[in-house]
Amino acid sequence: MANALPSEAEGRALTDGSRFRILDGLAAAILRHLPATLAILGCILLWQLVVWGFSVPTFMAPGPVDVIKAFGENAGVLWTNFWPTLMEAVLGFIFGNVIAVLLAVWFVYSPLAERAFYPIAVIIKSIPIIALAPILVLLVGNGIAPKIIIAGLICFFPTLVNMVQGLKSASPAMLDLMRILSASNSEIFWKVRLPGSLPFLFAALKIAATSSVMGAIVAEWIGSSYGLGALIIEATYNFRSPLLYATVVIAASLAVVLFFAVSYAESKIVRWKPTTDH
């Protein structure tokens, strides 16, 4: 088993070979991402050298070493402020996308609803999200609610637009076929329209995954005492630049993790490619 070739190991599930297969996969992944990894490490090194070489004061721009130290010194603060932001982003992601998908289904089956409400969706979209935050604080208070609403709103529009397009993407010939098979509207929805919309939906969900984190953080800027957004404001006003940078790294990592979670779900759910006929 130990010297099994990767291709052989792939065929055998739950044997020793599978462990080697994972290791092989990891090695291949590292090799594939080696250029990007080296480039990133190079940038970080350059940043440190610039900070050292020009004696940049820490409050103005901390070097990577300072930021790493800040992680250790502020682990507790970062951790307690990480969870609320994660919750707001995830709940906003879920609510914003569920409402967008349901609205898209309604729009596709009711052209009147689409004509009536699509412009309203565009108007809401065109309000700068940062201007919406104080309004929502006045409306629903200073708790977790305005953050979830803003994170949800920021997800909502791309998903609505993509989902409407996805649900309408069934080819006329495909719909003719379903009519000839005397398929009901619900059969057409579940067997043709909904599966066909999934690539469109996931394209939007990937955008939403990162922007929901942004929405939550922006919402926390407006009179909040917790969350990564509040921490960013606090660290800035106190010139605690290493903490500020560490918070930004955490926020970016959260967005990246959510993005890859959605990508992973997509790779498991959408296992087909659209066929361009002939």
Place this chain on the structure above:
Amino acid sequence: MLETLNRASQAQVGNSAVSVKNLHIRFGADDSGFTALSDVSVEIPAGSLVTMLGPSGCGKSTLLRTVADLVHITDGSVSVHGQTPRKAREGRDFAFVFQEATLLPWRNVIDNVRLPLLVGKREAGATYADPEELLALVGLKGREKSMPHELSGGQRQRVAIARALVTRPRILLMDEPFGALDEITRDKLNEELLRLWQETGTTILFVTHSIPEAVFLGQHVLMLAAHPGRVKEFMKVDLPYPRSLAMRDTVEFIQVTAHLRKLLGEC
């Protein structure tokens, strides 16, 4: 208009699969619309293979889609085994093959063939064909679990044909099914379609742009003229079955295609 049909030679005299009488099809509003078909009458004998030929805009696809209950009849009548197209559709009397394979890309080959058994009204006592056997019949045995994007255009169209046959339709309506395929694939599928037709006894109505294809396949060729769409000629093709591709080089075959080409020029 049916003069050229040598009805005496038909085994199924008076037994029409599709009967079209004085059919008018108009699209759009009265003044701004256009007439797709004007006073079309034709009888498609049961068990026959009729190819439909004509210039663009002659309404051959419209005629096929009218039989399939996809187009609203303006005037006249279409009867499919004595029923309205709607009743025939609900009774799964016919199946349709499009120019695109129209497979669901997220379903594998065998599940695409099963699609007609999963949707619409299924008659309680109806017996359907075995999807696995049908795939073998169209030469795709062993590809059951393949996804549509892993198949070639010709293979996808074979799947579409297997899917059409799964409900054991008495009539197969085909709208330029091989029109987008390369010539070699098309020739092969033409031969296989003839074999399928002879094995299953299905009535086939086949729309094509290609004169050789129309003559090679057709027991009869229905030639339509354009503006407005009307029947130009319904002629029997006096070439014996089984037909092979080599037949296309015979004098008899070329005489028929030459005749049709001349007719097409007059349309």
